[in-house]
Amino acid sequence: MPAKTLLWDQTLFRRGELFEFDYIPEHFVHRDSQLRSLMFGVRPALRGLRALNMMCVGPPGTGKTTAVRKVFEELSEHAQDVVTVHVNCQANQTRYAIFSEIFHRLIGHAPPTSGVSFRKILDEIAKYLIQNEKILIVALDDINYLFHEKEVDNVLYSLLRAYETHPGTKISVITILSDNSLNYIFDPKVGSIFLPEEIFFPRYAWDELKSILSDRVKLGFYQGVMSEDVLDTIVDYTSEAGDLRVGIDLLKRSALGAEQRASTSVSQDDVQSAYQKSRMLHLSRMIATLGSGEQAILAILAEKKESTAGEVYNAFHESTGLGYTRFHTMLGKLAALRLIDTDLTAAGMHGRSRRIKLMYDAEDVLSVVHR
Ligand SMILES: Nc1ncnc2c1ncn2[C@@H]1O[C@H](COP(=O)(O)OP(=O)(O)OP(=O)(O)O)[C@@H](O)[C@H]1O
Ligand SMILES: [Mg+2]
Structure with missing residues (x-):
């Protein structure tokens, strides 16, 4: 039986620099x-x-x-x-x-x-x-x-x-x-x-994400640090976010979590707790690329929790002075990014009665939007 606990000076990282965002990978595939x-x-x-x-x-x-x-x-x-x-x-x-x-x-x-x-x-x-x-x-x-x-x-x-x-x-x-x-x-x-x-540059498919992340695992961690199942969970989260950075960040944080428990391998629990941080990283990067109008919509939704398109529009118009057409386009973009969920089937005047829901925690969103 191999020892399951890590000595204080041992590490799971064979090459830690592979998990930094500015690292240029030797193997750059699928592009x-x-x-x-x-x-x-x-x-x-x-x-x-x-x-x-x-x-x-x-x-x-x-x-x-x-x-x-x-x-x-x-x-x-x-x-x-x-x-x-x-x-x-x-x-x-x-x-x-x-x-x-x-x-x-x-x-x-x-x-x-x-x-x-x-x-x-x-x-x-x-x-x-x-x-x-x-x-x-x-x-x-x-x-x-x-x-x-x-x-x-x-x-x-x-x-x-x-x-x-x-x-x-x-x-x-x-x-x-x-x-x-x-x-x-x-x-x-x-x-x-x-x-x-x-x-x-389209989003990577699940299999592509898996091959890229598993490459990092092989080169960056010692053997046996990450099981196939744990890696698959990380690929699932990465695929959901659509951003490879989330996956690389998850590899790093979950391994650090395992080290902190003095464990020689990463557990599903390590991934769950790492995800709390990694998803914030993703959220703040995503929000940083949005215009002020879109950020205003998110801020309004974060304060109201859930409401109708008409209600959000009124508050949006008041704070930005912009009209309904612009508002409508911005909603489409936020929905495409999966930051919000809109009930597209709702009828009503120009869909103003449809419900809009924030897909992230209101507190999290408020902590990153510019107001
Ligand atoms: N095909 C790939 N193979 C290996 N690693 C990759 C690949 N694509 C991206 N990466 C890694 O994923 C991370 C994000 O990639 P990169 O910074 O190039 O994305 P980007 O498209 O510029 O994102 P953004 O628009 O957010 O700036 C980097 O750490 C990079 O090393
Ligand atoms: Mg970039």
Whole structure:
């Protein structure tokens, strides 16, 4: 019989870093067609031409960031004349911050902080690219964070029109967007120069989730730490959330829970208690990608618990000033994300009498919405 208790200095984790979100997996499977499209789009850069602009779209946790990072890794190994910069737009929410980040990555240090104009930063970036004969590809990740005050239009415009003010620069853009916030309409002046190839990242099927998660288990834990049954429970939760991050987080938290009990294997109970935390992580990420109107609807519902579409609309209209058509579209989106449940069969005036129910705990929702 193997010992069932863990000594104080023992661990279940063979390679803990596999359970961090910024870890780039060696085995990146089930995304062949997306990777092929990305490679197709960057290929012109290998021949000294500007790459194609692309837009990666899909629900949270479907491998968009990872796919772009993989392609960038590949380029940095095989294409000396191409420089790639991956920008996290949540951390850099203005045009100035984004260009400072690009400057930093190209030139190796941040621009001097005081009093440098945007124009000067762009000049330096362009000068670097031209003098070193480099082609630049910028990935703007989670661009929904730039939707405020049309910042995204400014950023795209400045990047894609740089060749006019600085002839010889070759810059292209890959935007990454969580599908939850797809309703942004680019300014026409940007629309005419951006024209991205769209690459869609669908949710993973149950079997795909299982193969990805079981891969992490094999590489990341010691043998025998996680039984097939326990893994299946984790895959069920992950599939329900539709977000692979929930699964990776569950693997990590449930194993930590087992360690805390000094057990050598993860139990179903460890998974249940880990899920209380992991589902909050998912909820807050999902809500962060929503617009203020949608968040207002969630806040109203969290306060009322359950009510009719008409009642929620009245409160929504009062707090946002928006009309019924917009409200109706937003309800559809929240329902598609399974944040709310609506009784679609109810008749009544434009369905205003149908009941709407929040699918998450009201307290949990209130703790993450912006009001
Ligand atoms: N096909 C895959 N194989 C292995 N791991 C994967 C795969 N797809 C995603 N992952 C892992 O799942 C996690 C989430 O993936 P990623 O960050 O790329 O998702 P995303 O689509 O960018 O999500 P979001 O829209 O929320 O930013 C990461 O830790 C990544 O390593
Ligand atoms: Mg991402």
